[in-house]
Amino acid sequence: MASVIVGFKLAGREVEVMASPLATLQQVLRTQLGHTSVKDGCRQGGCGSCTVLVDGEPMLSCLLPVQDIAGRSVTTLEALTPAEGLHPVQRAFLDANGFQCGYCTPGMEMLAVALLEHNPQPTREEIEDALGGNVCRCTGYEPIIEAITAATGSREAGR
Amino acid sequence: MTVSSYFLPASVPEALGLLGEHGPELLVIAGGTVAMPLINEGISLPGRVMGLRRAGLDRVERAGAELRVGATATLTQLVGQGDVPLLAEAASRTASWSVRNMATVGGNLFTPPPGGDVATALLALDARVVVAGPAGERTLPLTAFWTGFMTTALASDELVTSIIVPLDEGRTAFLKFGRRRANTPAVVTVAAHATLEHDRVVSIRLALGAAAPHPVRLTRAEAVVAGSSLEPAVIDEAAALAAEDADPVADAVASDWYRRRMTGVFVRRILEQLAGRAGRDA
């Protein structure tokens, strides 16, 4: 088993990791780079808890060999969290109580961020469709949809 | 098995070279959405894996009267193209946004049932598969691609490189029935392409997914519909034949009985849609 060195951009910084063949981006982020906001709910592409942005597009890091994204730019929730205070989407999730156990929350937020980049004023149906791949087992989806809806407002207000 | 090598060829010749060198035990993946879940849980234990994400097969381009879709073009790319609305719709109804950003069109041809919604649409569009091997390229119609459950006409030293979709005039329709609205495997999927002259059906292709070992054309239903004006009696007969010709299995999504019933219901609905009539209840 020959490990390989893979370089990519994480939170705007160049990183290099030593990865075993076919190691996933999820494994590398969680076990080598300390980005444990990237969760590990199923490793089957079924729960969305490991959602990260690759060049701004949401992808499931559990299904993505890290070698495949060499040279590309990866964004996790660690990258979005300001040194002080919260990202507007985080603020909205906190205000709406869009979490209970918190395990699905980072994936939900990453997806919400990507959605609002593509579509700053999504309808409720568009939010529901976008969240189709992210599973929550505690709160139900209503407070999460409320949070994202509120985040559209706060983005507007912040401009 | 601990994966000893993961290859990421930068071209088709390089990929074919690796396939020739390492033989049939080289697992080929593209988007990873089918194979990686099995590898992650230790169900699949490949020693060597080849990924096609960087092999330069991800273009979607219009060439004359055809749309050429690279094998590793993502479902999101299909959603974004405007030449074939049926394909955009089928792709948009497949899996979730994040999965569509990864899953490939070529990979959809190999997805175990009840997957393959895009493949079902491609079948209705009479698409052809371009296959590269040591002896060069060959093209085969999609109808000849699948040979059985999880088996294809692809030789062990060949790769699918692109899918060619004819840009035929005609009406199309796509219906997928799942247990929820988004990110759901199909109970049944039906796709149709028809040319009509006034009210008369000149030609029709009806494809069924999720209720057969692989996407299939419903040839007996097509024969009944061709030449008709989609009268209610014709639609009834076609729907009944389709339900008869379905070859479904029971899985966690639906029972075989239910899939057969729903095949009839959704073939009826798609034909009513083609006829421009609002659906009747089954």
Add this chain to the structure above:
Amino acid sequence: MRIQGSHRFTAPPEAVFAAVRDPAVLLAVIPGCEQVAEVAPDEYEGRILLRLPGAIGSYRTHVRLVDVEPPVRAGLEGRVEGAMGTVDGRADFVLAPAGTGTAMDYRGDGRIAGPLARLDSRFAERLAGSLIDQGLRALDARLAMEDHE
């Protein structure tokens, strides 16, 4: 893993039975089959390739015909073995004249061991059924062709 099914051949039972005992025919009709050799009377070894994520690889196959009663019935006992595991099993088929052709009924039972056993059992049964069905269809086509020659 249990398999069961039936198939109709256009050729008569004698021809079908003879074909099943001919390594050259087996090589041609078994999907993914790369080589077959008769290692003893009614005993064959071969290699089959599978390209599936959960079952990828090349499998050594050893099959012995037992309880042979031409052209009516026979059993196939054997073992399929590869890096991903083994399948030990036995299948029995019965041939009966049906018009000018043959009706075949078969059933079998296999024990899967090793990594292969982790595949969903319905998936494995369906795959086995599909491979057998393809083989029998190919056999039928081949016999029909010979008939016309």
Add this chain to the structure above:
Amino acid sequence: MTADLHVVGRSVERNDGIGFVTGRARYSTDLVFPGMLHLKMVRSPVHHARIRGVDLSAAERVPGFVRALTHQDVPHNVYTILGLIGVEPEEEFVLAVDRVRYVGEPIVAILAETEAAAYEAVARVHLDLEELPAVFDMDEALAPGAPIVTHWGSNAFSYDGDDHRKVRLGDVEAGLAAADHIVDGEYRSGPIEHAPTETTGCVAVPEPNGRFTVYTNTQALYFSLDNTSIILQLPGNRLRFIGGMVGGGFGGKVDVIVEPLATLGAMKTGRPVRYVYNRSEEMQVSSTRSPWIIRIRDGVMADGTIVARRVTSYADCGAYSRQTPYAITKHAANAAGPYAIPNVAIDAWCVFTNRTPTSAMRGFGVTMASFAVEVQMDRVAEVVGLDPWTIRFRNAIRNGDIKPHRKPAADVALVETMQAAAALVGHELPAELRAMTSAPRDQQDGGR
């Protein structure tokens, strides 16, 4: 007055909320330690079998294999969940000895340097199993001649020397005989998996002082600690359990399944051991809510008064009892519903089958009772020609009423709750129902 309150009537930010929305909340399965080993389980591929042999030789040759744990390595090889709450007998092994009773039952634990190596070694363990007949249906399991799942020769759990849990009040036969109407109902439910988003798991770390620190997502930290202490025969002061972060539980993470073996692995290797279910294990192996069959026969007078209720319930506990016998006791106490019925007989069976063991889930034996009883109440209302509100108000339990387990009811508020619910949904109740209260029957009008 509310102006003086800081919390009541206000929305309060959760003190753990910042950790959740920033992803900084630290779950036990996020933790990585230098030299950490991965534990993966060899599980039964069949529903019921005698174990003739286990061959580890091919697994031991897998690069990265460190060691295996078998039943012989476990100091006290039996789960003691029920023992801790006084329910016996203990019957589930930590690692199977000579028999497996459900698909997924743990047989051998593999410790390896990487998860991939652990998976491969697991796949290479050869099990020699003699398959036995299995039973999956509760009625069949209780019928004569059924394959017996337990080691004591019956597919029923024993309560106080009886083969099921009994609750009796008054004379149910006399009550049924005197009734104007008999209303029968049968209610069934399937098993339900909790499906927490974070799968069950823990990391056990050996400390320089001879103790073991176990980071776990259990819902019941001290339950897990006590069980691990008993199973490993280690005094509790050598175990330090750190929990509190549960990525979804709902009752599914109280079974104490992963901590004892992870800790044993750490003891045997001197290295941190991570034992986390993958998604398939969570769905297939972790316990579920029991499937139930509940049969209710009511004797009802023409005015809607229920004078007798017989409830016969069956809960499928799967191959091992875990917490289901306790759930059935709770069920039996509640199976007649929150109604004042003078004659009640409740018979609740805990049935063993070769299905995945069942255990606690939200409501714990009472959820299905409520479902069955409330649908039954609607049926009773239909039979006597009353609306669903009236039938419930007339029979609602009030302070001082005797409950089926013969304790007087105190501090009940069913009548008031229903009045508030009616107001919330805009349903106007008749004056008779609006006038009712939960005060003892001899202190108010409208009592019967």
